[in-house]
Amino acid sequence: MASESFNESTTFEIGGDLTINRLGFGAMRITGDEIIGPPEDEQAAKEVVRRATEIGVDFFDTADSYGPGVSERLLGEALESGDDVVVASKAGLLRHRNGDWLPHGDPDYLKNQVLCSLDRLQTDSIDLYQYHRPDPETDFEASVHAFAEMKDAGQIDHVGLSNVSVEQLETAMDIVDIATVQNEYNVGNRDDEDVLQACEENGIGFIPWGPMYAIDEDDVADVLEDVAETRDATSRQVALAWLLHHSDVTLPIPGTSSVEHLESNVAASQLSLTDDDLAALNDIDPQN
Numbered sequence: 001m002a003s004e005s006f007n008e009s010t011t012f013e014i015g016g017d018l019t020i021n022r023l024g025f026g027a028m029r030i031t032g033d034e035i036i037g038p039p040e041d042e043q044a045a046k047e048v049v050r051r052a053t054e055i056g057v058d059f060f061d062t063a064d065s066y067g068p069g070v071s072e073r074l075l076g077e078a079l080e081s082g083d084d085v086v087v088a089s090k091a092g093l094l095r096h097r098n099g100d101w102l103p104h105g106d107p108d109y110l111k112n113q114v115l116c117s118l119d120r121l122q123t124d125s126i127d128l129y130q131y132h133r134p135d136p137e138t139d140f141e142a143s144v145h146a147f148a149e150m151k152d153a154g155q156i157d158h159v160g161l162s163n164v165s166v167e168q169l170e171t172a173m174d175i176v177d178i179a180t181v182q183n184e185y186n187v188g189n190r191d192d193e194d195v196l197q198a199c200e201e202n203g204i205g206f207i208p209w210g211p212m213y214a215i216d217e218d219d220v221a222d223v224l225e226d227v228a229e230t231r232d233a234t235s236r237q238v239a240l241a242w243l244l245h246h247s248d249v250t251l252p253i254p255g256t257s258s259v260e261h262l263e264s265n266v267a268a269s270q271l272s273l274t275d276d277d278l279a280a281l282n283d284i285d286p287q288n
Contacts, residue, residue, distance in 0.1 A: 009022070009248055010022055010244075010269065012205055012248070012249065012251060014059075014086060014127075014128060014158060014179050014180060014205050014251075015128075015157070015158040015177065015179035016203070018086050018127060018128070018157075018158070018179075020058050020059040020086050020251070021056055021057065021058055021059065021269070022059075022244060022250065022251050022252070022269070023057070023240065023244065023251075023252055023254075023265070023266060023268065023269040024057060024058075024059030024060060024061060024207075024251055024252065024253040025049070025052045025057045025059070025060050025061070025253060025254070025255065025262070026061050026062075026209070026253035026254060026255030027049070027060055027061060027062040027066065027071045027074070027075055027255060028062070028063070028066045028071060028255050029255040029256055029257045030045040030046075030048060030049065030070075030071055030074055030075075030255075030257055031066050031067045031070045031071050031074075032067070032070070034099060035065075035066055035067070035095065036067065036068075036095065036097055036099075037067065037070065038067070038070050038074075039070075039074075039257065042074060044257075045074055045078075045257060046074055046077060046078035047259065048256070048257060048258070048259055048262055049074070049075060049078035049079065050078055051259050051262060051263070052262055052266075053079070053083055053085060055262075055263060055266050056266065057085075057266060058083075058084060058085045058086060059085065059086050059088070059251065059253070060075055060079070060085060060086070060087050060088065061088045061089075061182075061207065061253045062075055062087070062088070062089050062090075063089055063090035063091070063093065063130075063132060064089060064090065064091050064113050064116060064117050064120075065090070065093045065094060065095040065101065065132065066095070067095070068094075068095045069116065069120055072089060072116075072117055072120035072121050073120040075087065075121060076120050076121040076122040076123070077122075086127045086128065087121060087123070087126065087127050087128070088126075088127060088128035088129070088130060088160065088180070088207075089117050089121065089126055089128075089129055089130070090129070090130040090131070090132040090160075090162060090182075091109075091110050091113040091114060091117065091129065091130075091131070091132060092104060092105045092110060092113075092131045092132040092133055092135065092143065093132035093133050101133075103132075103133045103134065103135035103136065103137075103138075104135055104138075105131065105133075105134065105135030105137075105138035105140070105142075105143035106135070106138055106143075107138075107142050107143060107145065107146035110131075110143060110146040110147065110150075111146055111149070111150065114126070114129060114150050114155050114156065115155075117129070118155060124154075125154055125155060125156060125157055126155065126156045126157065127156075127157050127158065128156070128157065128158045128159075128160050128179060128180060129147060129150060129155075129156040129158070129159060129160065130159070130160030130161060130162050130180065130182060131143055131144065131147055131159075131160070131161050131162060131164075131172075132162050132163070133162060133163040134163065134164060134168060140168060140171060140172075141171060141175060144159075144161075144171070144172045144175045144176060145175055145176075147159045147176060148175055148176035151176060158177070158179035158180070159172075159176050159177065159178055159179060160178065160179055160180035160181065160182060160205075160207075161178060161180070161181050161182070162181070162182040162183065162207075162209075163182070163183055163184075164181060164183065164195070165195065166194050166195055166198045169181060169195065169198055169199075169204075170198075173202070178202075178204055179204065179205060180204060180205040180206070180207055180251070181195060181199055181204055181205070181206055181207070182206075182207035182208075182209055183195055183196075183206070183207075183208070183209065184208070184209050184210045184213070185206070185208035185209070185210070185211075185243075185250075186208060186210055186211050186212065186213055186214050186215075186239065186243070187214060187215070187220060187224070187239050187242050187243070187281055187284060188213070188214025188215070188217050188219075188220040188284060189210070189213065189214050196247060196249070196250070199249050200247060200248075200249050203249070204249065205249055205251050206247065206249045206250050206251065207250075207251045207252075207253055208243055208250055208251075208252055208253075209253065211239060211240060211243055211252045211253075211254055212236055212239060212254065214239075215235050215236060215239050219284060220284055221235065223280050223281060223283075223284055224238050224239060224281075226280070227273070227277045227280060227281065230277070231271060231273070231277070233268070233271055234264060236254075236264065236265065236268070237264065237265070237267060237268035237271050238268075238271070238273070238277075238281070240252050240254060240265060240268035240269075240271075241268050241269075241271040241272075241273055242273065242278070242281045244268075244269060245273055245278060246282075
């Protein structure tokens with residue numbers, strides 16, 4: 001008979017001093033359609049954020065490119081000064097109205113964007129500011145140095161990276177302390193397992209974006225549904241619970257514009273998976 005298993009810790013210390021509950025909230029979806037412009041109902045979007053704080057979410061992830069600017073602004077308006085939360089944002093990715101996401105790591109641009117982020121988030125210092133994506137047209141080290149200078153100036157407390165390789169992570173670590181890495185990762189896509197392992201070895205938080213991207217793929221969906229049925233849960237909840245079980249440094253940030261989906265996602269942090277459940281999920285071949 002399989003024993004019940006659960007992640008060793010439900011909290012994580014970002015940068016060694018910001019303690020958060022490991023299941024956070026990704027604020028990309030509180031914008032308009034296609035992540036462009038404002039949502040139809042801004043008050044409803046802010047109510048989702050407020051509800052998240054009420055049910056224990058204390059880690060919010062956004063970016064200057066979500067909207068662009070809309071997600072940061074709405075978070076700044078929804079969160080109150082007394083909220084004990086950690087807010088992470090990103091810079092270095094342009095959002096065009098034709099749908100493209102374009103890397104832009106010019107140091108001067110990044111230094112301007114942090115000023116915009118500070119204003120929209122209504123704060124004097126951003127808890128965690130992440131380089132959204134390396135720019136092939138800009139020297140990677142120059143971009144990271146810009147974030148180091150923001151930290152030295154007191155504009156940000158911690159530096160994070162996103163969409164990077166192990167080599168890029170190691171390069172950045174020689175320039176400034178790296179608190180988190182945010183790469184695509186889920187039960188059906190583990191291409192960046194080596195990056196996750198590097199984060200584990202260095203005590204760096206790993207923020208898996210796209211935690212639900214693979215749940216509808218046939219081989220993945222079948223296993224998730226089987227486990228969900230035995231646990232009286234949804235496939236989405238099982239996918240999130242697997243991420244929390246898989247490593248103590250994973251910090252999933254499922255996003256939604258619905259209070260109902262928010263509450264369902266947060267409930268996944270209380271879902272225990274058995275050793276047999278984990279074995280079945282771990283055996284999913286992401287290459288198929």
